[in-house]
Amino acid sequence: MGQASAETGTLPPLAVTLGDPSGIGPEIIAKAWQQRETAGLLPFFAVGDMRSITQVSDVPVERILDPADCIKVFDRALPCFHVEEGDTAAPAQPTLDGARCAFHSLEIATGLVKAEGASGLVTGPVSKARLAEVGFTFPGQTEFVAERCGVARSNVVMMLAGPSLRVVPITIHIALRDVPQALTTDLIRSRALVTARGLHRNFGIARPRLAVAALNPHAGENGHMGDEEERIIAPAIAALIEDGLDVTGPHPADALFTPRARTRYDAALCMYHDQALVPLKALDFDEGVNITLGLPIVRTSPDHGTAFDIAGQDKADPRAMIAAIRMAREADLRRRATSAGV
Numbered sequence: 001m002g003q004a005s006a007e008t009g010t011l012p013p014l015a016v017t018l019g020d021p022s023g024i025g026p027e028i029i030a031k032a033w034q035q036r037e038t039a040g041l042l043p044f045f046a047v048g049d050m051r052s053i054t055q056v057s058d059v060p061v062e063r064i065l066d067p068a069d070c071i072k073v074f075d076r077a078l079p080c081f082h083v084e085e086g087d088t089a090a091p092a093q094p095t096l097d098g099a100r101c102a103f104h105s106l107e108i109a110t111g112l113v114k115a116e117g118a119s120g121l122v123t124g125p126v127s128k129a130r131l132a133e134v135g136f137t138f139p140g141q142t143e144f145v146a147e148r149c150g151v152a153r154s155n156v157v158m159m160l161a162g163p164s165l166r167v168v169p170i171t172i173h174i175a176l177r178d179v180p181q182a183l184t185t186d187l188i189r190s191r192a193l194v195t196a197r198g199l200h201r202n203f204g205i206a207r208p209r210l211a212v213a214a215l216n217p218h219a220g221e222n223g224h225m226g227d228e229e230e231r232i233i234a235p236a237i238a239a240l241i242e243d244g245l246d247v248t249g250p251h252p253a254d255a256l257f258t259p260r261a262r263t264r265y266d267a268a269l270c271m272y273h274d275q276a277l278v279p280l281k282a283l284d285f286d287e288g289v290n291i292t293l294g295l296p297i298v299r300t301s302p303d304h305g306t307a308f309d310i311a312g313q314d315k316a317d318p319r320a321m322i323a324a325i326r327m328a329r330e331a332d333l334r335r336r337a338t339s340a341g342v
Contacts, residue, residue: 011042012119013070014328015081015109016321018048019124021089021098023306024316029124030057031318032325033078039322042329044122045070045079047109049101051088053080056312067117083108091312099130106141110148113297120298120328121145124321125306139173141301142292149295156294157194159267160277160303161327162284165257166267167276168195179272180228183215188236189243192269196245198293199266201338202331211256211265212237212249213275219252233271257283277303286319289327298331300324 016032019025029046030053032039045064046053053061062077064070070079083105086097106123113121123141138144146156159168170191171182192210199208212233216226223230233250240247248265255261256268257279270276280288280303288303302320310316 010071011332012117013042013067013074013079014044014120014122014325014332015047015067015112015118016044016122016325017102017105017109017124018046018052019105019126020094020102020130020306020308021049021052022091022094022311023125023127023308024311025124025306026052027056027091027311027314027316028302028318028321029053030059030061030078031316032322034059035318035322036074039326041322041325043070043074043079044325045074045081045118047081047112048083048105048124049085049088050080050082051084052091053078055088056091056314067112081108081112092308092310094127094130094306094308096130096134099127099134099136102126103131103134103136106144107148110145110297113299114149119332120300122321122324122328123299123301125302125304127306127308142290142299145292145297145299146295149297151295154190155194156292157191157198159195159198159291159293160280160288161291162280162288162303162323164283165262165280166199167280168267168269169271169273169276170269171272173273176272176274180215180226183228183232183271185232185236185239188212188233188269189239192236192240192245192247193243194294195267195269198291201335202291202293202298203266204334205266207246208267209265210240210245210247211251211261211268212247213253213256213268213270214250215271217252217254219250286317287323288320289324291327291331298328298335300328300331 060077073079085101089098220229290301292299
């Protein structure tokens with residue numbers, strides 16, 4: 001099913017889910033196809049309701065039944081593996097049928113990548129609240145893909161990457177008051193090990209440099225502003241150094257993201273969601289990519305939401321989607337080179 005040929009060196013295309021059909025996913029994917037030549041994008045195909053594309057764009061769209069057909073279609077039209085679920089969802093008007101379509105599209109696309117019909121998975125933005133209403137029991141798409149790949153949630157890492165910065169939140173979607181209890185030395189160490197392997201495997205960094213942020217102001221000020229640095233974070237860093245990793249910290253977060261500081265590490269490990277995402281979005285909002293590390297497949301996503309408020313108005317910026325498609329392709333190529341011993 002569309003697998004690369006050793007003789008021709010042809011790569012399988014990427015599978016790109018449209019996400020919620022009422023969001024900006026269809027528009028930014030159509031724009032990514034429009035800009036494929038200037039952006040240097042290799043073949044990819046959409047997975048979802050192709051009607052949601054034609055509602056917001058005049059790009060030519062062609063239905064495919066097999067990922068292998070993408071290569072033949074890509075130059076003349078945006079290939080789409082059509083998934084239909086009830087009535088056509090209108091832009092900016094999310095429905096339960098639309099959420100079911102996003103759910104089924106994600107499942108189909110993940111299966112195609114696992115079967116090697118596609119070389120990587122790029123996921124469009126979804127509404128978590130709507131997905132929950134149709135029986136989606138996962139915190140997000142990351143956890144769903146991990147489960148389908150047979151990987152424990154604890155063994156995958158969400159990295160946000162842009163041109164200026166890469167960050168990993170140690171804890172993710174939990175209340176700020178719960179962060180100190182959720183942090184453990186083992187959790188930090190596990191996230192750091194997956195991050196280091198992911199930087200090597202997906203970004204080609206031979207010896208990744210990791211900077212670990214403190215939890216408290218001034219890194220706890222020797223225990224006067226909290227003792228998590230001494231009890232939890234510093235022991236994790238010591239263990240990681242013993243493991244042979246290049247790790248520094250705990251660094252006060254207020255100085256970790258300055259231009260000079262960012263030259264000293266390849267990724268910053270942050271203790272909670274906003275500590276990681278605020279600097280990433282401030283620096284690289286239009287080109288931020290969510291890449292899942294620790295999976296047997298490549299998975300990326302633009303680091304923004306469905307933006308229902310501007311869907312269908314030709315206002316959506318495709319740069320993050322283009323960056324996600326490009327990053328998935330580059331990660332796939334690096335993995336193949338590593339496997340080939342290049």
